[in-house]
Amino acid sequence: MSALVVLLSPPVLSWKNDLRTGSPARWLRRLVLLGLGAAFWIGTYWTLKRVLAYFQTVYELGPALAYQLLLIILLTFLSMLLFSNLITSLSTFFLARDLDLVRSAPIPPSSFFYARLITTTVNSSWMVLFFSFPIFAAYGAVFRGGGLFYLWTLLVLPLFLIIPAALGVLITHLLVYWLPARRIRDILFFIGLFAFIVLYFLFRFSQPERLVEPETFGHFLEFLTAMETPSSPFLPSSWSAEIFASVLFARPVNRWFFFALLSSYALFLPLAASWVSAAVYISGWSKAQEARQGRHHSDLLDRIIHWLTHPFPQITKAIMTKDIKSFLRDATQWSQLFLLLALVAVYLYNFKVLPLDRSPIPSATLRTVVSFTNVALAGFVLSAVAMRFAFPAVSLEGRAFWILQTSPIALKSLLWSKFWLNLIPLLVLGELLVFFSNTLLRVPSWMMTLSLITVFFMTFGITAIGVGVGALYPKFHYDHVAEIPTSFGGAICMIFSVAFIGATVMIEAWPVYLLAMEGLNPGSTSAGSWVLAPSLAGVALLTVLAVVVPIKLGLSGLEEMPD
Amino acid sequence: MIQLENLSKYYGKLAAVESLNLEIQPGEIFGFLGPNGAGKTTTIRVMMGILKPSSGRATLGGYDVVREPEKAKAITGFVPDRAFIYEKLSGREFLKFVGSLHRMDSPRLERRIAHLLEHFELWEWRDELVEGYSHGMKQRLVLSASLLHEPRILIIDEPMVGIDPRGAKMLKDLFLSLAKSGTTVFLSTHSVGVAEEICQRVGIIHRGRLIASGSMAELYRMARIEEGGLESAFLELTRDGTAS
Numbered sequence: 001m002s003a004l005v006v007l008l009s010p011p012v013l014s015w016k017n018d019l020r021t022g023s024p025a026r027w028l029r030r031l032v033l034l035g036l037g038a039a040f041w042i043g044t045y046w047t048l049k050r051v052l053a054y055f056q057t058v059y060e061l062g063p064a065l066a067y068q069l070l071l072i073i074l075l076t077f078l079s080m081l082l083f084s085n086l087i088t089s090l091s092t093f094f095l096a097r098d099l100d101l102v103r104s105a106p107i108p109p110s111s112f113f114y115a116r117l118i119t120t121t122v123n124s125s126w127m128v129l130f131f132s133f134p135i136f137a138a139y140g141a142v143f144r145g146g147g148l149f150y151l152w153t154l155l156v157l158p159l160f161l162i163i164p165a166a167l168g169v170l171i172t173h174l175l176v177y178w179l180p181a182r183r184i185r186d187i188l189f190f191i192g193l194f195a196f197i198v199l200y201f202l203f204r205f206s207q208p209e210r211l212v213e214p215e216t217f218g219h220f221l222e223f224l225t226a227m228e229t230p231s232s233p234f235l236p237s238s239w240s241a242e243i244f245a246s247v248l249f250a251r252p253v254n255r256w257f258f259f260a261l262l263s264s265y266a267l268f269l270p271l272a273a274s275w276v277s278a279a280v281y282i283s284g285w286s287k288a289q290e291a292r293q294g295r296h297h298s299d300l301l302d303r304i305i306h307w308l309t310h311p312f313p314q315i316t317k318a319i320m321t322k323d324i325k326s327f328l329r330d331a332t333q334w335s336q337l338f339l340l341l342a343l344v345a346v347y348l349y350n351f352k353v354l355p356l357d358r359s360p361i362p363s364a365t366l367r368t369v370v371s372f373t374n375v376a377l378a379g380f381v382l383s384a385v386a387m388r389f390a391f392p393a394v395s396l397e398g399r400a401f402w403i404l405q406t407s408p409i410a411l412k413s414l415l416w417s418k419f420w421l422n423l424i425p426l427l428v429l430g431e432l433l434v435f436f437s438n439t440l441l442r443v444p445s446w447m448m449t450l451s452l453i454t455v456f457f458m459t460f461g462i463t464a465i466g467v468g469v470g471a472l473y474p475k476f477h478y479d480h481v482a483e484i485p486t487s488f489g490g491a492i493c494m495i496f497s498v499a500f501i502g503a504t505v506m507i508e509a510w511p512v513y514l515l516a517m518e519g520l521n522p523g524s525t526s527a528g529s530w531v532l533a534p535s536l537a538g539v540a541l542l543t544v545l546a547v548v549v550p551i552k553l554g555l556s557g558l559e560e561m562p563d
Numbered sequence: 564m565i566q567l568e569n570l571s572k573y574y575g576k577l578a579a580v581e582s583l584n585l586e587i588q589p590g591e592i593f594g595f596l597g598p599n600g601a602g603k604t605t606t607i608r609v610m611m612g613i614l615k616p617s618s619g620r621a622t623l624g625g626y627d628v629v630r631e632p633e634k635a636k637a638i639t640g641f642v643p644d645r646a647f648i649y650e651k652l653s654g655r656e657f658l659k660f661v662g663s664l665h666r667m668d669s670p671r672l673e674r675r676i677a678h679l680l681e682h683f684e685l686w687e688w689r690d691e692l693v694e695g696y697s698h699g700m701k702q703r704l705v706l707s708a709s710l711l712h713e714p715r716i717l718i719i720d721e722p723m724v725g726i727d728p729r730g731a732k733m734l735k736d737l738f739l740s741l742a743k744s745g746t747t748v749f750l751s752t753h754s755v756g757v758a759e760e761i762c763q764r765v766g767i768i769h770r771g772r773l774i775a776s777g778s779m780a781e782l783y784r785m786a787r788i789e790e791g792g793l794e795s796a797f798l799e800l801t802r803d804g805t806a807s
Contacts, residue, residue, distance in 0.1 A: 318663030326651040399647035406611045407664040408637035
């Protein structure tokens, strides 16, 4: 057996064994995930097919629009792949736990390099590949690509995946040669997040909704004509798009030229990366094993944390202090706050630019309706944030969980400390979101009060669902904190949160409708603010359930989990 | 001080520990020996309340670990075989955290932290993040944490793994002095030499069952050997198994 096959056998065998040995619960979990995946595929396929079919109705512009969209999609995939390969190759080449074993075995360095390159490519690309299938299927179906299109897809995709993988591996080798690997992971994560936020801002502030306004359509046409050619002709995504476009839209280009271009890069880059690896790997890996040093003691931070946590009992305070310090010292955790800030800024901006005054419905009524929708939207934002912070809270104890298990504390203290630590910032965020968006909407005072009270209740429920379900499905063995919410438990948490928000909104919908109608047509319903009281009581009751049930479930899960 | 009564733990149909009976007196150093997979770590995890027993009971200082886990843990210090700790805390912060979990008051906690960090030669590293510590330093830090609240019982799983000869000597002296002051030390180990050197009594667990327990002389008698020490007795008693 060649060394390459031997080196690739552990992940393949692990995967095979994992599939072969599964409890019924595990199979159920797989079925749920499969169902979610299928739903995602069908949803993407259906949506894109409708969009592309709509494009086709735009005389002459249809293929151009579809081509531009394909370019954007492939460019997005390429950047995601490059970034994902950078992160993955850091682990596979420099930080993996089996490196000592593998590198001490008498295997040729080139076999090691290509085995790790293949592992990196597979680990980084399967998600993009998964996302891409319904997209290609939709393009093929709408533009009648036929067998030829799918054949080209099969030829182009492997090359399209290898290029960013080899480039990512090459860049990682160079970075690790100059900087310690553990620091690079933080830096890369930070850069990736920052790039995402910038793109997000650029996209939102370019006001894409203006494209559908008739007065700007002439301008859009000019823009589109200018964009008939790819803006980045030197990128593999553009070369791939040219090949697909030549098959789908009969674009007059030589697809064989672009295929040769893709192939030559897909062959050359792995080779170049292997040369770089041969030259710098050992010194880079050696550096990767050196730990970071430095003193970490700040009286000011201690005083601030003491002030923040002093109302809580000693155990809760100790757990909160530990969590706050760990959070602040882990770049992969605190940098997610930037994502949060970007989310809030764009959220509020959306309300600022809403063209409510141009609607045929009276402005005040519309503002009430939008504001009520805003309560649900704020709930979704809060649950998304809770997924990032509250859901992983218990899992973040990681393999050090034994310390709490063997300490003389009740595990419920752990859950409640996680709950309070997450609740307070979420509460501030939720209330600010609703207050400022309602202020921008200039809603009536009863709506402002209702929104603030509802979000207050909702935050308790959302936080408890995050912490409780996170404790019920903990993931103590993880490589990166961002992978915790992507687990099965994460999906369950999201479903519970959305159901809770939906139920809350439904309880309040009827009185809000009555009050909105009263505002639109005074005297029609004779409803006063008092109609809100029973609903608020109902929401309060639901919140109590949403707090108590997940925390209890999480607690029993933690207590039962050890087997 | 430590009492195990008919303690069993099953993983599905597999009996990891079966009908274990043990009684260990205050101030005693008890060695818990067994081949790989014999059930040593499972027993310890049950004793520390990390695993629930399938049947039987374990009491520490008279407290049932299932019914009164907090009281049992409050008088016990524990060092696992592989000690993962919070990497983003400094050594001192980690000890402060553990001390707070034991509800220690601040002046006493500060005093104990300073004493233990000095004793285990970690004082210079007190403000470094744990992620920068070597394996041996982490072991010593976890040991410090287990002794912070001056426990009446110390349960320790494979204490000598990754410890250099100087550290090993320090540990052996520590166990002897703890026992002298009345602390019960429950030592699970592969190292027959360590057990022979410092334990007053030894229990040998094999395939989940306690097959022998007693002083060195009693074990030699049970194994029907006259020379070769505890190692020969151990090999003889576990002969039909897969002793490492």
